[in-house]
Amino acid sequence: MSEFTWLVPLPVVMPLFAAGLTLALYRHPRAQRIISVVALSLMVVAGVGLLVLADSGPVIVDIGGWAAPVGIDLVADRLSSLMLTVSSTVLLCVLLYSLGQGVTDGDEAAPVSIYHPTYLVLAAGVSNAFLAGDLFNLYVGFEILLAASYVLLTLGGTGERIRAGSIYVVVALLSSLIFLVAIAMIYAATGTVNLAQLAQRLPEIDPGVRLVLQLLLLLAFGIKAAIFPLSAWLPDSYPTAPAPVTAVFAGLLTKVGVYAIMRTQTLLFTDGRLDTLLMWLALATMVIGILGAVAQNDIKRLLSFTLVSHIGYMIFGIALASKAGLGASIFYVAHHITVQTTLFLVVGLIERRGGTTSLERLGGLAKLAPGLAILFFIPAMNLAGIPPLSGFLGKVGLLEAGVAQGTPLAYTLVIGSVVTSLLTLYAIVKAWNKAFWQTPPEALPEALLPGTMVGPTAALVGLGLLLTAVSGPLYAYADRAAGTMMEPSNYIDAVLDSTGRGQGDSTLTTDGTSPADDPTSTDDATQGGDS
Structure with a gap:
């Protein structure tokens, strides 16, 4: 397996290198498009490769040959590899959609020379955040993707986008400042920012100090993940951006905070x-979040509120602190990245065909664009959790984990989850009826939907259905990821034990196999994670 460790830095290095090339070739839009598509395609390949490799144990690269805890590590375990694979696939589909759309609609087209480098930098930031083996590198990953997101959010330079972007920038900078303060305090208390070494040292410090550090990190990540009451910024920021930008923000950026x-x-x-x-x-x-969605008459804002609401499901699984809850949460994150991104791309098509996203002004799209109706209906029902789709399976897993815990608060969360799911269905059905079946108050403008935009959207709809088709193996993989995460010794030993590992090598036994593949291994965590 050691010969494949070069795959670990590829999702970070490749888009950064491609960003430089596209910036240098700003006068050659066609070359920019080719480079961007190739770079993200290679990211997908690297993600799939790491997904397979990480199932046998974490794959680790020591940057510059300096082993942890002195050096910087990139760590691809089951969780980070799964997030990387799903996110890179989504990034590629959204890029193809944006190429068909011309980045934005109408006369607000943004310079392609800005869009491609920025989008690739965003992809590198997301990858770096997922692979980071220390808190400061995680912070760097956040800052890379946030710096790129500032540019993408204000593409076109309209007043509405500048205003929304200003709100987003202020909130993101506040979150980053809190995160940076937390890192400084953690280093002062423990003398390290390496995640594996922190896992060893944090239990040794004063419990009160440890609680303060935990609260600071939770506050910083809670803002990025849009957890209530830190979520008010999201519904005002996302809907104003171009459709592909909104889609990638909704699908990925909050999930990095959840991760x-x-x-x-x-x-x-x-x-x-x-x-x-x-x-x-x-x-x-x-x-x-879902009560906010029910009250909306604009489909973009409605979906923005459902995005906030469904973050709650992921936090529910984490809070249960059980293998079942965490496994269901990991599965739900992978599902939600795909489905939420798809819905925002479909809404971009709805806006292009109907000229608006207001549910009061839309109508009759089922007759005018029956294909568009199907593209909306499938992921919408998936988001609502209609069986047997992946959204239903993820929610059932969370409900089972809550019932298994058996506490009054867990049962309260189970009831809240069911109510939220029903209200999600109500909000989605309302949007479906108004946009596709009601008689529009005035005739909708004539507009064609380019196949270059419909194709990537249909591909993501198909990916959502594929998650349902492979839900058994995918859920088992998420469950194995949860099993190893519930035993921190898995991660700690892989990162800090340099036996059999040189620069760019993963943790291997003397015969070149992973400890997870060694039948004589006594690592309970690895055995439990593969059960």
Whole structure:
């Protein structure tokens, strides 16, 4: 397996290298498009390769040959590899959609020379965040993707986008400042920012100090993940951006925050002191988010509120602090990245065909564009959790994990999850009826939907159905990821034990196999994670 460790930095290095090329070739739009598509395609290939390799144990690269905890590590375990694969696939589909659309609609077309380098930098930032083996590199990943997102959010330079972008920038900078303060305090208290070494040292410091550090990280990541009451910025920021930008923001950026919470809660803070707080936050995020969605008459804002609401499901699984809950949460994150991105791309098509996203002004699209109706209906029902789609399977897994815990608060979350799912169905059906079946108050403008935009959208709809078709193996993979994460020794030993590992090598036994493949291995965590 060691000969394939070059795959680990590829999802970071490739888009950054491609960003430089596209910037240098700003006068050659066709070359920019080719480079961007090739770079993201290679990201997908690397993600799939790491998905397979990481199932036998974490794959680790020591940057510059300096091993942890001195050097910087990129770590591809089951969780990060799954997130990387899904996110790179989504990024590629959204890029193809944006090429068909010309980045934005109408006369607000943004310079392609800006769009391609920025989009590729965003992809590199997301990848770096998923692969980061220390808190400061995670911070760098956040800043890379946030710097790119500032540009993408304001493409076109309209007043509305500048205003929304200003809100987003202020909130993101606040979150980054809190994160940076937390990193400084953590280093002062422990003398390291390496995640594996922090997992060893944090339990040794004063419990009160450890709680403050945990709260700071949770606050920083909670803003990025749009957890209530830190989510008010999202519905005002996302709907104003171009459709492909909104889609990639909705699908990915909040999930990077969820990933960070998932990683730190299971690796650094295993005492469960904030699990009750997380459960209450999950409940509030689900219920208040979906109530906001029900009240909307603009389909973009409606979907933005459902995005906030369904973050609550993911936090619910993390807060349960059980293998079943965490596995269901990982599965739900992969599902939600795909489905939420798809819906925002479909809404871009609806806006292009109907000239608006207001549900009061739309209507009759089922007759005018029956293919568009199908493209909306499938992911919408998936988001609502209609059986047997992947959204239903993920929610059932979370409900089972909540019932298995058996506490009054867990049962309250189970009831809240069911109510949220029903209200999601109501909000989606309302949008479906108004946009596709009601008689529009005035005739909709004539507009063609380019196949170059419909194709990538249909591909993501198909990917959502594929998640349902392979839900058994995918859920098993997520369950194995949860099993290893519930035993932090898996991650710690892989990163800090340099036996058999040189620069760019993963943790291997003396015969060149992973410990997970060694039948004589006594690593309970690895055995449990593969059961």
